[in-house]
Amino acid sequence: MWVEKYRPTRLEEMVGNEDVRAKLVAWLRKWKEGNKAVILVGPPGTGKTTLVHLAAKECEMNLVDLNASDARTKEKLVKRIGEAVSTTSLFGERTLIFLDEVDGLSGRADYGAIEFIKQAIKSSKNPIVMAANDHDADQVAKLSDIAVPLRFRPPPPREMELYARSIIEKERLRIPDDTLRQYVTKSRGDIRSLINSVQSYRDRPGEGYKDNYLPAAQALNSFFDATDAKLAFEALRMVTISPVEKVRSVFTSVVNSGLPPMELSKSLEVLSRADMLLGNILRSQEWRQLRYLDGLLANELSRAIGGRGVTYREERFPWPVQLRVWNDSKKSKEIARRFAIRTRTSARSAAAEDLLYLLYLCGNKRFRDQLIRGLDLEEGFEKFLAKEGKMMVEGDST
Amino acid sequence: MRILVGSWFELPSLGRETFLALMKLGVRYEKGMGFKFDSDTSIEAAVRLLQDALAEEVRLSLRCYVCGVEACSACAYLEHCDRRRVSPLCLCEKHATGEGGYETYMHTFRNNLI
Numbered sequence: 001m002w003v004e005k006y007r008p009t010r011l012e013e014m015v016g017n018e019d020v021r022a023k024l025v026a027w028l029r030k031w032k033e034g035n036k037a038v039i040l041v042g043p044p045g046t047g048k049t050t051l052v053h054l055a056a057k058e059c060e061m062n063l064v065d066l067n068a069s070d071a072r073t074k075e076k077l078v079k080r081i082g083e084a085v086s087t088t089s090l091f092g093e094r095t096l097i098f099l100d101e102v103d104g105l106s107g108r109a110d111y112g113a114i115e116f117i118k119q120a121i122k123s124s125k126n127p128i129v130m131a132a133n134d135h136d137a138d139q140v141a142k143l144s145d146i147a148v149p150l151r152f153r154p155p156p157p158r159e160m161e162l163y164a165r166s167i168i169e170k171e172r173l174r175i176p177d178d179t180l181r182q183y184v185t186k187s188r189g190d191i192r193s194l195i196n197s198v199q200s201y202r203d204r205p206g207e208g209y210k211d212n213y214l215p216a217a218q219a220l221n222s223f224f225d226a227t228d229a230k231l232a233f234e235a236l237r238m239v240t241i242s243p244v245e246k247v248r249s250v251f252t253s254v255v256n257s258g259l260p261p262m263e264l265s266k267s268l269e270v271l272s273r274a275d276m277l278l279g280n281i282l283r284s285q286e287w288r289q290l291r292y293l294d295g296l297l298a299n300e301l302s303r304a305i306g307g308r309g310v311t312y313r314e315e316r317f318p319w320p321v322q323l324r325v326w327n328d329s330k331k332s333k334e335i336a337r338r339f340a341i342r343t344r345t346s347a348r349s350a351a352a353e354d355l356l357y358l359l360y361l362c363g364n365k366r367f368r369d370q371l372i373r374g375l376d377l378e379e380g381f382e383k384f385l386a387k388e389g390k391m392m393v394e395g396d397s398t
Numbered sequence: 399m400r401i402l403v404g405s406w407f408e409l410p411s412l413g414r415e416t417f418l419a420l421m422k423l424g425v426r427y428e429k430g431m432g433f434k435f436d437s438d439t440s441i442e443a444a445v446r447l448l449q450d451a452l453a454e455e456v457r458l459s460l461r462c463y464v465c466g467v468e469a470c471s472a473c474a475y476l477e478h479c480d481r482r483r484v485s486p487l488c489l490c491e492k493h494a495t496g497e498g499g500y501e502t503y504m505h506t507f508r509n510n511l512i
Contacts (some may be wrong), residue, residue: 012504016485019437153485157475158494166500
């Protein structure tokens with residue numbers, strides 16, 4: 001396989017992310033005990049793992065690597081990397097500890113994985129580099145105060161072409177420019193996919209690029225137009241965006257579609273279940289369950305909206321709306337936190353179970369004033385509580 | 399508005415909240431120089447924010463990693479390249495298609511590393 005044959009063996013042989021590659025090496029060279037870790041965040045197939053292996057080689061370090069989603073608990077992590085964290089070699093050689101896919105770690109506090117990594121970073125005698133695919137994962141957020149994030153992105157097409165041409169030259173292959181550009185475009189930043197296409201051209205020159213994927217707009221419009229679940233499922237499997245973007249885009253398209261209230265209500269109910277399923281998948285990293293997500297959308301959502309004129313809308317809210325949502329959510333969390341302290345419950349249960357009732361009751365000014373005094377809330381909260389309370393009471397009466 | 403990733407650019411006053419949001423998204427700011435997108439910037443989100451704040455389209459161009467010139471003009475991938483999502487340096491026509499391009503690229507990286 002050319003993917004193996006032409007795997008980069010030195011840092012300069014990679015393409016894309018030049019700054020990140022140089023920054024990682026500079027960080028490794030300057031690393032001292034007590035320094036933060038590094039977390040590389042970026043989509044799969046962009047070369048994060050290759051970079052770490054080559055950076056260790058560049059800095060003449062040993063490498064201990066571990067896919068964190070295979071060792072999700074503290075016990076397993078201690079067993080696999082405990083020694084590397086606490087020891088140095090007799091001759092002072094450093095060992096680079098690499099934890100891949102940390103967004104696959106269990107977020108559950110009782111498993112202790114995240115806490116172990118945090119402690120390990122503080123006390124480690126060797127540098128620790130982590131990698132994650134999902135920038136928004138809880139685990140990445142939890143590690144952000146003790147790890148410097150470095151963003152990894154797909155290389156631009158011209159650099160992909162340059163890399164492909166270097167292979168073509170070594171293989172003394174002749175590929176028309178148009179065909180190569182088509183391969184580059186279709187590979188969407190995935191070097192392995194590009195190399196495979198070039199290799200398959202050598203084997204079957206007449207065969208064009210077989211594309212099993214469609215842009216989001218095209219695939220989701222086919223999904224919305226589908227008149228049966230099978231067609232809807234096939235359309236969803238062809239979407240190139242992430243599952244999170246997929247659910248959000250479907251949501252945005254549905255709420256902006258002007259559907260009659262009953263259909264809209266049914267659709268939102270299905271989307272709410274899809275969102276919960278997606279949350280479970282992201283937490284458990286059980287990616288095989290993604291097929292059930294598509295199944296749920298295809299079987300139930302498509303039945304409610306299929307052929308009713310819903311069209312794709314890009315998942316996007318204007319900045320002022322985003323800002324308002326962020327601010328409101330910050331206030332909600334703060335109210336739940338203070339309420340939890342007063343009632344000796346957890347902030348989580350206050351947010352999940354009590355907040356809704358509190359906001360509903362805030363439709364009553366007397367209650368609202370008492371809550372503000374009782375929780376010692378600052379000035380800006382009165383307006384927020386009045387607005388939320390009014391909305392909930394009005395929503396209830398309709 | 400056109401932004402060359404990795405170069406300083408100016409913005410009209412967009413208010414404190416927008417400024418703070420840009421900083422949170424990793425946009426660099428230096429008094430006297432202006433703003434800059436680099437590899438630490440959440441470029442996609444920053445572009446969305448600027449488009450909303452300025453109420454105009456924001457177009458990105460990338461610089462050549464080897465010689466630093468604007469690399470996107472006359473690029474065959476201009477229509478297909480999502481410059482908000484790809485890594486923020488590219489190659490100009492000369493260094494992408496010229497003879498020994500890959501060797502020059504590797505040599506530049508090695509020099510920058512030392």
